[in-house]
Amino acid sequence: MSEVKISKRRFIAGAVCPACSELDTIQMWDEDGVPHRECVGCGYADTLNEQGQSVPKEIGTRVNKAAVKPADPKVQSVHFFPNPKLKKPAP
Numbered sequence: 001m002s003e004v005k006i007s008k009r010r011f012i013a014g015a016v017c018p019a020c021s022e023l024d025t026i027q028m029w030d031e032d033g034v035p036h037r038e039c040v041g042c043g044y045a046d047t048l049n050e051q052g053q054s055v056p057k058e059i060g061t062r063v064n065k066a067a068v069k070p071a072d073p074k075v076q077s078v079h080f081f082p083n084p085k086l087k088k089p090a091p
């Protein structure tokens, strides 16, 4: 009895597709409170996690993209954000 509530899709003005770099092709909607995005130009789709970070749906293409390297054990991830509030949301 888990009904997924899906909101209406809406275009995001000024949004640029991370895959094809087209402007104003991104549609956004919510499924069960989870923001989903999809590009009507190239079909790129992803969701956003709680941190507002992009979680691509297509996993088959990840090899072609700038590979996310596994954390180097020698280099502890010491990320220093002078002001975390200035962190830009994903476009």
Ligand SMILES: [Zn+2]
Pocket: 017, 018, 019, 020, 021, 022, 025, 039, 040, 041, 042, 043, 044
């Ligand atoms: Zn696109």
